[in-house]
Amino acid sequence: MSIMGLAPDPSPGGGAGGGGGGSQEELMNQLRLFLEGASKEKGGSLRLSSIALNLLKNLPGARDAVFEYYSGLLDRILNHYNPQSESLPSCSPEDEAIVSELQDVLSGFIEANPRSWAPVVSKWSLDTLGKLSYQYGSKMTAKGAGKDKFKGEKKGSGTLHEKVSCWLGCIASRFLIEISAECLSKQIDENTEGCISALLETSVNHTPYFDWVVAHLGSCFPHTLIRRVLSLGLKEFISIASVQKEQEGSIQINKVPKLMSVMNILSHLGRNHQSVLQESIHSMILSSLADGSSSVNQQSAVPYILHLSALSPALSQALVLDLVNLLSPQINARIHALIPAWDSQFFIKENSLLDLVAQILISTDRGVPEILVLMLEKGGSGEVSEFTRGCRMIINYVLAALFQQVHGATRHRDSIPAFQYLNQSISVLLEHLISSNQFLKSSAIQILSLYALNKGRTVTVQILKFLLYRCETEDQLTVLSNFLSRVEIFHYNCINDLVAESLRNKEGRMILLLENLLKLVEMEKVGRQEYRSSFQQGVRANQSLMMEKLLVPEYASTVLNMLRIVGIDRKMRVSSLHRLSYCLVELYFATLVRSNLDRTQRETTLALTETILREVCRHRTGLQILLRFFLEASINSPYSVYLGCKDPESTVSSNNSNQRSRESAKLFRDNFKFWSMPVQPLGSSTVFHAGVIGHGKRSNESTNPITEEDSLVYRGQVSGLILRLCQSHHSEEEGSKKLALILVEIISPDIMYNGIPWPEEDFIKVTMERDLYISRTVENHPILWTLLELLALNKPSLCYCSVIVRAIVSVCITHWQSTVSSNLSNYPQQRELTRKIITLMGSGQFIPVQLSVLAEMLHILDPSQLHCILIDIWNYMRVNVPGPSIFQVCDKSGVIFRDFGAYEDFKPYCDRLRMVMVANLEKVADLFKVYFVDVAKSSVPVVNGEAEQV
Numbered sequence: 044m045s046i047m048g049l050a051p052d053p054s055p056g057g058g059a060g061g062g063g064g065g066s067q068e069e070l071m072n073q074l075r076l077f078l079e080g081a082s083k084e085k086g087g088s089l090r091l092s093s094i095a096l097n098l099l100k101n102l103p104g105a106r107d108a109v110f111e112y113y114s115g116l117l118d119r120i121l122n123h124y125n126p127q128s129e130s131l132p133s134c135s136p137e138d139e140a141i142v143s144e145l146q147d148v149l150s151g152f153i154e155a156n157p158r159s160w161a162p163v164v165s166k167w168s169l170d171t172l173g174k175l176s177y178q179y180g181s182k183m184t185a186k187g188a189g190k191d192k193f194k195g196e197k198k199g200s201g202t203l204h205e206k207v208s209c210w211l212g213c214i215a216s217r218f219l220i221e222i223s224a225e226c227l228s229k230q231i232d233e234n235t236e237g238c239i240s241a242l243l244e245t246s247v248n249h250t251p252y253f254d255w256v257v258a259h260l261g262s263c264f265p266h267t268l269i270r271r272v273l274s275l276g277l278k279e280f281i282s283i284a285s286v287q288k289e290q291e292g293s294i295q296i297n298k299v300p301k302l303m304s305v306m307n308i309l310s311h312l313g314r315n316h317q318s319v320l321q322e323s324i325h326s327m328i329l330s331s332l333a334d335g336s337s338s339v340n341q342q343s344a345v346p347y348i349l350h351l352s353a354l355s356p357a358l359s360q361a362l363v364l365d366l367v368n369l370l371s372p373q374i375n376a377r378i379h380a381l382i383p384a385w386d387s388q389f390f391i392k393e394n395s396l397l398d399l400v401a402q403i404l405i406s407t408d409r410g411v412p413e414i415l416v417l418m419l420e421k422g423g424s425g426e427v428s429e430f431t432r433g434c435r436m437i438i439n440y441v442l443a444a445l446f447q448q449v450h451g452a453t454r455h456r457d458s459i460p461a462f463q464y465l466n467q468s469i470s471v472l473l474e475h476l477i478s479s480n481q482f483l484k485s486s487a488i489q490i491l492s493l494y495a496l497n498k499g500r501t502v503t504v505q506i507l508k509f510l511l512y513r514c515e516t517e518d519q520l521t522v523l524s525n526f527l528s529r530v531e532i533f534h535y536n537c538i539n540d541l542v543a544e545s546l547r548n549k550e551g552r553m554i555l556l557l558e559n560l561l562k563l564v565e566m567e568k569v570g571r572q573e574y575r576s577s578f579q580q581g582v583r584a585n586q587s588l589m590m591e592k593l594l595v596p597e598y599a600s601t602v603l604n605m606l607r608i609v610g611i612d613r614k615m616r617v618s619s620l621h622r623l624s625y626c627l628v629e630l631y632f633a634t635l636v637r638s639n640l641d642r643t644q645r646e647t648t649l650a651l652t653e654t655i656l657r658e659v660c661r662h663r664t665g666l667q668i669l670l671r672f673f674l675e676a677s678i679n680s681p682y683s684v685y686l687g688c689k690d691p692e693s694t695v696s697s698n699n700s701n702q703r704s705r706e707s708a709k710l711f712r713d714n715f716k717f718w719s720m721p722v723q724p725l726g727s728s729t730v731f732h733a734g735v736i737g738h739g740k741r742s743n744e745s746t747n748p749i750t751e752e753d754s755l756v757y758r759g760q761v762s763g764l765i766l767r768l769c770q771s772h773h774s775e776e777e778g779s780k781k782l783a784l785i786l787v788e789i790i791s792p793d794i795m796y797n798g799i800p801w802p803e804e805d806f807i808k809v810t811m812e813r814d815l816y817i818s819r820t821v822e823n824h825p826i827l828w829t830l831l832e833l834l835a836l837n838k839p840s841l842c843y844c845s846v847i848v849r850a851i852v853s854v855c856i857t858h859w860q861s862t863v864s865s866n867l868s869n870y871p872q873q874r875e876l877t878r879k880i881i882t883l884m885g886s887g888q889f890i891p892v893q894l895s896v897l898a899e900m901l902h903i904l905d906p907s908q909l910h911c912i913l914i915d916i917w918n919y920m921r922v923n924v925p926g927p928s929i930f931q932v933c934d935k936s937g938v939i940f941r942d943f944g945a946y947e948d949f950k951p952y953c954d955r956l957r958m959v960m961v962a963n964l965e966k967v968a969d970l971f972k973v974y975f976v977d978v979a980k981s982s983v984p985v986v987n988g989e990a991e992q993v
Contacts (some may be wrong), residue, residue, distance in 0.1 A: 070102050070574040073654075077105070081112050092141045096148050099240045110167045114143060117171060121179050125207040135216060149222055150985040159230035165226035169241060172219045172256050173249040176210075183209040195506050203526050207255045217286065220256060224263045231267050239271040239558030246304045258311040269309065269323045276305035277327075280347040281339055286387060293391050296350050302687060313357035320362040324348055325369055332377045334669045346389035352403050356460070359403045364410035367417050375421075379430045394440075397433075401440035405448065408460040412686035413470035415441065415461075415490070419475065423483040427699055433483065442489050458778035461496050469494075476526070477519050484522060487678040492529040500534040505534050507541045511559050520562060521573075526573040538581035546588040557592065557601040558734040564608050579609045586612055587619040596633070600644070603651035611658045619667055620659070620906060626756075627656055628672040630683040631764070653764060657771045666772050670785045677826045678789065686761060687825040755824070757759075762829040766837075777838070783834055783843035790820050791846055799845040801920040807853045814857075822876060828883075835887035838939040839927040848889065851880045853918060859910040867901060867909065874901060877909065879918075888941040889925045890916055893953045896974045914954050919952040 071095045080091040094650050098105040120142070127623055134142075152160040171834055183206050199933040210216045227238050240259065242636045246253045253682070257617045287294050296302040313320040331344030352359040382396070390396040404411050405593045422434035441461075450460050465472075475487035495503040510523040531537065546558055547598055563578040582589060591604070592598040593697025615623070634640065636649045676682050721764070742821050749757075769778030785845055807814070831847065834840040855877045858870070867874045878898045902907070923929075930941050943949060962973045 048696055049110070054795075061365050066416075070098070073098060074102065074105055077112075078108070078983065081108075089137060089141060092144065093462055094696070096145070098146075100152075106163070106581055107701055110171075113825050114167075114174075116141065117219065118178075120215040121175055124179075124213040124215070126183055126212055139214055142214050145221060146218050150225060151298065152221075152228055154224055161226040162234070165223060165230070166241065168219050168223040168226065169245045169256075172216070172223065173245040173253050175219070176252040176256060177217065177249045182827070183255075201295065207259055210255055211259075211940065212289060220259055224260055227260060231264060233272075235267065235271045239268065239275050241276065243272070243301060243304050243308070247300045250300070250304060250307070254307060254311060257308045261308060261312040262315060263313055265319045267314065269312055270326075272305055272308050273327055274324055275311075276302055276351070277340060277347050279342060280350070281343050284343065284346075286604055288388070288391055293395065293479065294346075294350060294389055298355060302351070306351050306358065309351070310357040312357075313361055317357070317364075319363060320357070324358070324361050325366070326807045329369060329374075332381075334373070334377070342384055343389070345381070346385050347397050349403065350389075353399055353406075356406060356491065358408045360409060361413060362406045367413040368415065371980055379433070381944070382429075382433070383597055393826075394436075397440045400437055401444050403442045404437075404441050405459070405461045405476075407895045410462035410464075411461045412465045416468050416471050419472075419483055419486055422486075423475075423478075423480045425480075432482070434896055438486055442486070445490070445493050449497050458695040459497055462494050465494055473506065473513075476510060477508075477513050478516075488522060488526055488529070488966075490525055490703070492890065493531050493858060496533055500537050500540065502531050503534045504541045504544055508535070508548070511541070511545050512548075513555075514559050515555065517562075520559065523559075523563075524573045527576060531574055531576045531916070534575070537583045538576045542578070542581040542585045543588060546585060546592070547908045553592070553595075554597055557598055557605070560665060561601050561608075564605060568608055568949075583609045583612045585739075585828040586615065587622065590619075590623045590626045591781070593630045596637075599630050599634070601647055603648065603655060606655050607651060609663070611655070613662070617664060620662055620665060623806045624659060624665065624668040624672050627652055627659065628669065628676055631656075632680075632685075632761075633675055634686045636682060636990045649760075653767070656764070656768055660768050660771045661773075662779075666768060666778060667785065669768060669782055670765065670782050671789070672788050673761070673768075674785060677761060678820070678824050681824075683750050684755050685750070685754060687758060689825075695957070696951045698779045725729050758826050758829050760827060762833060765830065766833050768835075775837070779834060779837040779840035786827070786830060786834075786844055790817055791814050791850075795938050799842060799848055799926055800924045801845070801917065803921065804914060804917055807857060810850070810853065814850035817847055817945075818854040818876070821847065821851060822872075828879060831883055832886065835883055838888060838941070839925075839930040841883075841887035841889070842927050842928065845925055848880065848884060848887075851876065852913065852920075854886075854918065855880065856910060856913045859906045862906045865905050867904060867906060877913075878993075884916075887925075888943075889928070890919060891943040891949055891953075893946070893949070893974050894919065894956065896970055897956060899970055900960065900963075900967050904959065904968050908955075908959055912959070915952045915955055919949060923949075983989060 077091065077094045077098060080088065080094070092114075094111045099109040105124075116138065118852075120138055124136065141388065149160075149164055153164060211220070227242075231238050232463075242257065246257055279299065280296065283299050283302070296306070310321060327344050330346060331341040333341075347364060352362045384397060386579055418434040419564075422431055422438055424431060445459070445461065469491075472487045472491055474484040474572070476491070478484050478487075479825055483976045491506055491912075495506055507523065507527065511517070514523060517681060545560075558584060559814055561576060563572070564582060566572050566943070567577060567579050586606070590604055592602045599802055609625075631649065631652045632651070634645055637645070640648075657671060677686075765782065769775065769782050772778035772781075777933070787797055791813065794811075796802075821831075831841065831844060834844060855873065858873050862870065866884065878901055880894060881890075881898040884890050885892065885898065894912075897916075899914055904912070930939050932939050946953075957975060960967050960975070964971060
């Protein structure tokens with residue numbers, strides 16, 4: 044017989060006369076058979092189950108016995124269920140059929156008459172779930188989780204999700220939870236409080252094994268369940284508040300099982316229904332703080348929520364998230380009005396409300412930064428009110444709690460929830476650092492310093508970088524010092540990273556950053572800093588980045604002052620020293636030629652630049668690098684025009700020998716490409732043209748925009764600086780020697796025949812092209828004449844430039860030998876070149892005074908005479924090599940001079956010059972007397988007509 048063949052009775056109280064259920068005698072016989080079968084059979088029976096279901100429908104007095112029978116059946120099924128085994132069946136096919144039939148019948152009863160059947164079935168199913176959960180909860184672990192993988196792990200432990208999966212894997216517990224959910228769904232709207240109360244009572248009796256039931260049932264209708272659980276918990280909170288206040292002097296809901304059950308249920312539901320929980324909590328708070336709300340429930344809602352949230356991260360998260368949007372001025376005023384009542388009823392101990400709020404804020408992640416910012420702004424608003432005072436007190440309590448967490452020895456750096464999302468509001472806190480409001484400023488310093496200590500040195504660097512870019516007053520720089528003093532002990536030596544990252548930054552006001560760095564290094568120099576770290580060391584360690592700012596005119600003065608204070612790093616790499624030298628030289632020339640610059644500012648910048656240049660010279664390779672850059676800038680850069688360069692176009696390309704070689708090779712390839720290479724020897728007709736192949740027609744000669752007077756001033760300043768740099772070297776003679784060698788390296792396009800000795804006269808033909816190039820280079824760049832003249836005065840430095848002097852003399856000899864004119868005045872350029880080179884040789888004591896007088900009597904000579912005398916000078920130089928060893932130092936005056944010996948020693952080289960002077964005695968009588976008559980009578984050496992006191 045199947046129960047499905049019986050006519051359903053919509054009422055659980057239907058009796059024998061209900062129709063379709065049989066007579067009373069038949070029901071009693073079924074009851075007897077049921078009782079006998081239930082006591083004898085150990086397993087399930089479809090026949091016995093059919094009798095039981097018929098009795099459940101038609102005999103109300105047998106309902107408890109029937110439910111007890113099915114409870115035993117479900118108990119046996121769960122007893123044999125092994126959640127860690129996939130091969131063993133959880134129950135027999137007959138038991139499975141019985142449970143399935145029971146679920147179908149009960150569902151039919153509930154659907155047909157929910158008001159009558161739902162409470163009965165719900166009570167039985169929840170009671171049975173509670174008992175079975177308590178009895179078998181320890182074995183409900185997922186496969187592999189029951190093994191003691193870790194020493195000391197409790198058997199049966201696992202996540203709530205794993206436990207729910209294990210329980211739902213058994214047909215018995217799955218039937219009970221599904222039928223309970225169906226009952227609750229039918230009666231939740233009419234008897235909400237009764238349903239939730241029954242659920243909570245069961246949860247309290249069987250906690251924590253019953254948590255999975257609450258979690259699963261709550262997921263079926265979260266909106267209703269969360270609201271009702273909150274309301275029920277509020278009533279319980281109100282009822283126990285006065286009792287605990289009288290007995291213990293404070294409210295401790297962790298001692299109230301029903302409230303703890305409320306907290307556990309809401310925490311479980313909050314994990315999957317955070318938005319619903321948040322909406323319900325905020326709705327309860329808003330309704331309790333509405334105008335005119337004076338009932339006990341409304342006044343107790345906020346303390347109730349605070350006490351629950353303090354014990355549950357899920358509840359505190361739901362409370363805090365988006366709470367800022369609810370705190371309107373009206374709500375704030377209402378809170379302020381209710382605080383005295385809350386203190387007297389729910390927060391008896393002094394400042395217990397503040398402690399609770401601070402505890403909630405530091406234990407929550409999302410939403411906390413916005414609340415902190417709001418309270419900071421309210422506390423720093425300047426209003427004199429209790430609400431403002433309360434905001435300040437909360438901030439102070441939060442700061443104290445955060446300080447304990449950050450500096451706690453057992454607290455992991457990433458385990459502070461309040462700091463997890465603080466980066467979303469960090470921009471507001473950074474702005475408060477430079478605020479004029481003292482409360483905002485001091486609070487922001489404390490919050491950000493704790494945040495930086497918790498998150499690491501990267502955050503510290505970012506905060507300090509913000510201050511460097513934004514501080515405009517001394518008071519704001521004090522904030523930087525205060526912040527740094529709080530974090531430097533834990534983030535030691537972070538200044539190097541700070542300066543490096545700040546200088547690399549492409550955004551922000553760089554000039555303000557540099558000015559702040561300058562102020563900080565000046566404060567450290569006079570010992571006014573409040574911290575132990577050193578910005579001087581940070582700047583010194585990042586001079587490779589700092590030097591790039593020298594190329595920006597607005598930053599140059601500040602950077603120079605900074606470098607002057609901190610000095611140049613003695614351990615700087617050669618590549619960095621090379622770049623620094625380039626930047627300094629570029630800055631010097633750019634400042635020198637800027638016409639729109641104030642004179643005082645120009646002089647100050649030039650003086651600072653020279654100071655740094657002198658310090659660079661103290662490095663082992665500093666002087667050589669600087670001299671090369673100065674010479675290259677004076678010859679092969681646009682600045683050469685300001686120094687009197689006569690061929691500006693050649694300064695960038697043609698004067699570079701490598702460039703000339705590349706251009707020649709390119710011309711060769713281009714000609715060969717079109718089979719246009721001439722087969723005959725190249726002569727003048729194929730060499731000279733009106734343009735440059737590949738560059739078009741030769742442009743007209745450009746006019747120099749700089750006057751001769753200005754270029755003379757510029758040359759004097761540049762050459763004077765170069766000489767002073769040579770003198771600042773540890774040995775002035777060594778510095779001048781390096782200048783001479785670099786001059787030869789830059790001016791001479793060849794590395795061969797650059798020695799000091801002079802070759803035979805016929806060798807001029809071999810080096811003619813090179814000599815022409817050297818001579819043209821020196822002529823086109825007057826700065827080179829100036830430097831050669833300075834080297835001549837600093838004996839014996841000019842000796843190392845022997846190849847340059849030799850090349851110019853060679854060009855002069857060749858020119859005067861090939862000229863067809865009888866008058867030197869027809870070649871003023873060559874005449875001036877000859878005069879200057881002879882004067883230079885006399886000044887550098889390459890030749891005796893009897894030969895150097897040639898420079899003063901060119902006007903009486905013709906080209907052939909001049910050619911012969913130059914040949915005599917060449918021969919003298921060939922025999923008397925102008926080496927540094929021929930010079931000596933006067934013991935009395937310390938002057939370096941060259942002793943040429945008696946006139947008879949070099950008389951053969953002066954004979955032709957002497958005969959020319961005798962022939963024109965009426966024109967050069969004074970010169971003849973000084974250099975040939977007076978010198979012969981005196982043993983005192985004469986240099987350029989003046990006796991030298993040795």
